[in-house]
Amino acid sequence: MKFKKISIIGVPMDLGQTRRGVDMGPSAIRYAGIVERLERLSYEIEDLGDIEIDRAERSDEENIGNLRNLKAVAEANERLAAKVDQVIQSGTFPLVLGGDHSIAIGSLAGIGKHYLNLGVIWYDAHGDLNTAETSPSGNIHGMPLAVSLGIGDPRLTNIANYTPKVKPENIVMIGARSLDEGERKLIKEKGIQVFTMHEIDRLGMAKVMENAISYLQKRGTDGVHLSLDLDGLDPHDAPGVGTPVIGGISYRESHLAMEMLSEAGMITSCEFVEVNPILDEKNKTANVAVALMGSLFGEKLL
């Protein structure tokens, strides 16, 4: 890792979906010891606290078309984008803690303008490639990857005043096993590189990560953002998530993935999202998130 300093940004966002409690994700991850864990790896850690979420906006009038809480989600993401932008400008590594996955809109908006050819690894059971038209739920946490490609409502795609934030050919999805019809269509149309659970079963995680890493290297990326949704893991290992899908990536496979990304030295920003302490078992999912961050930032077994 070329960074010496990591800046932590909490985003207590729960308006991108309907399960209560995911707003407590940043607290749960801090309580699980993220600062101490990374300090042990001799990084300088700066905790910037939490982005403000406008709770008063939570009302039915805020559901614009099929976009739940659009205004509050857009505003919080503008604030997050500005904060992430600042962190990158100061030369430190942005580590964003969610909150539901709608916050990836703001993270990528803050990151995208700093790279000519940004790569994105989307570690998730889902595609998060819906639009208001294709979404079965109206939940914006199912849309951030589409939004970052410039597809969707302009109030979301134009956050930080530019679009798109990332090119489809620079995205690698890992762990997908629950894709909606419109998402499948978009993946094919845009030629997005996806390693579904089928490829993970068939090739093993080591080979999948080798392929994912060399794919992004061949694309000539000058930075890679890791967007890790804890529901990418199997619910047995990460039960504290709002939209669990059985048959996921194991704890061990996830560690291997993080270790391989660490060795590749390619990750330049990341977010860990969808930790919901209310749905969790004794903070297990937050602890898993912190353990994975340990591996991502260079912890070794020996």
Ligand SMILES: NC(=[NH2+])NCCC[C@H](N)C(=O)O
């Ligand atoms: N970030 C997430 N957990 N997304 C789940 C999305 C589920 C479903 N595809 C939807 O659009 O509602």
Ligand SMILES: [Mn+2]
């Ligand atoms: Mn998901």
Ligand SMILES: [Mn+2]
């Ligand atoms: Mn997601």
